[in-house]
Amino acid sequence: MIMTTLLTQLSHLGTAVCDEKHPRAPVALPAIRTSTVRFNDIDTLHDTYRRQAAGERIVGYGRMGMETHAAFEEMMCALEGGKRAFLAPSGLNAIAMVLLSLLNAGDHMLVADCVYGPVRQMDETVLKRMNISSTFCSMRDMAELESKIQSNTKILYLESPGSLLFEMLDLPAIAAVAKKHNLLVIADNTWGSGLAYRPLDLGADVSIVAVTKYIGGHSDLLMGAVVAKDDAIIKRIDTNQYALGFSTSADDVWLAIRGVRTLDVRMKRHAENALKICEFFDQQAETLQIYHPAFEKDAHHDLWKRDALGSNGMVSVALNLTKAQTKVFVESLKLFSIGYSWGGYESLIDMVNTDFLKNHAYWNPNYPHLVRMHIGLESPEDLIQDYQQALEKARNYPPSIP
Numbered sequence: 001m002i003m004t005t006l007l008t009q010l011s012h013l014g015t016a017v018c019d020e021k022h023p024r025a026p027v028a029l030p031a032i033r034t035s036t037v038r039f040n041d042i043d044t045l046h047d048t049y050r051r052q053a054a055g056e057r058i059v060g061y062g063r064m065g066m067e068t069h070a071a072f073e074e075m076m077c078a079l080e081g082g083k084r085a086f087l088a089p090s091g092l093n094a095i096a097m098v099l100l101s102l103l104n105a106g107d108h109m110l111v112a113d114c115v116y117g118p119v120r121q122m123d124e125t126v127l128k129r130m131n132i133s134s135t136f137c138s139m140r141d142m143a144e145l146e147s148k149i150q151s152n153t154k155i156l157y158l159e160s161p162g163s164l165l166f167e168m169l170d171l172p173a174i175a176a177v178a179k180k181h182n183l184l185v186i187a188d189n190t191w192g193s194g195l196a197y198r199p200l201d202l203g204a205d206v207s208i209v210a211v212t213k214y215i216g217g218h219s220d221l222l223m224g225a226v227v228a229k230d231d232a233i234i235k236r237i238d239t240n241q242y243a244l245g246f247s248t249s250a251d252d253v254w255l256a257i258r259g260v261r262t263l264d265v266r267m268k269r270h271a272e273n274a275l276k277i278c279e280f281f282d283q284q285a286e287t288l289q290i291y292h293p294a295f296e297k298d299a300h301h302d303l304w305k306r307d308a309l310g311s312n313g314m315v316s317v318a319l320n321l322t323k324a325q326t327k328v329f330v331e332s333l334k335l336f337s338i339g340y341s342w343g344g345y346e347s348l349i350d351m352v353n354t355d356f357l358k359n360h361a362y363w364n365p366n367y368p369h370l371v372r373m374h375i376g377l378e379s380p381e382d383l384i385q386d387y388q389q390a391l392e393k394a395r396n397y398p399p400s401i402p
């Protein structure tokens, strides 16, 4: 038995098997589309029930996913260093699955102020109605974090790096606080996607990944994955996932498996390109601050060096331009589409509504604007040329009247 490393596993997991009856097999596991399963006899059916009830990952009905799904779950476990993975039809759905599984009426949750925006809506609508309360806070100062823990607090929910400013949090320190108070740490790891950051290794109990982003990698699918390592947590999520009927399409899972095969090379290239973009903005007079933890001038670069294993293509920049000039800059770009997803092959840019940043302690409210970019797989030299021409237009705006 060769002890293989993660990258080798990501190439070898999820291939169709050859056995005595099938001495030839396709390399790519097919997308097994089926709503239900046939059993040879009643004993097999009853044995399936029994093993399912005992928590075994065994296929018995289409909704819970077939071999294609199981193969991708195994890949997610390898990526995140967990024991079981659960799939959901979107990243936000995966977050809902975890919170609805682990929280009871009357519970309280502490949430980092930098998390993915729609989580606030989930808290303010569904969870609140179920008498589950949340407090948003910065999670940078451990004494302050501890002071916010209530007698009914059950979960610390965070995202590191955060969604808009890519703020690195000190996850090991936060996990130590959680352990002391018997709380669970749930981390949204869409940024790291198992290769650039591994929350379970740093003390989190559950890691959630929007597969939609880097794992899918081609802006053509929506999916979420939840990975856990502790048996009691796995059992609780397993029974709740079943009870709530979460289900993902075999075709989407097939695309996600294909995404995993090239995840490492894509993320490395995104990261390499993003650093070149940081260096470009670092030279521009209008740049107030660059947010990209792998860039050496980022405020939390030391934490990134200590805890992260890689980086990606996400860069935010605060620019000293008027709102009208920023709009001209963004709209003059020819190689960037205006949009706010990430993880695909293409470059995207978004002018972040500063209202969304008001409740982020890390945001400097004196900065006028923030542009958030996903640096795609285009030639970075071409992207820089594009920035140059767009910045020139923004600088000369409004055009002077002769």
Ligand SMILES: *Cc1c(COP(=O)(O)O)cnc(C)c1O
Residues within 6 Å of the ligand: 089, 090, 091, 092, 093, 116, 159, 163, 188, 190, 191, 210, 211, 212, 213, 222, 223, 224
């Ligand atoms: C996009 C995103 C999600 C949600 O994923 P969807 O598949 O779009 O629902 C969750 N967390 C983060 C950090 C994201 O970027």
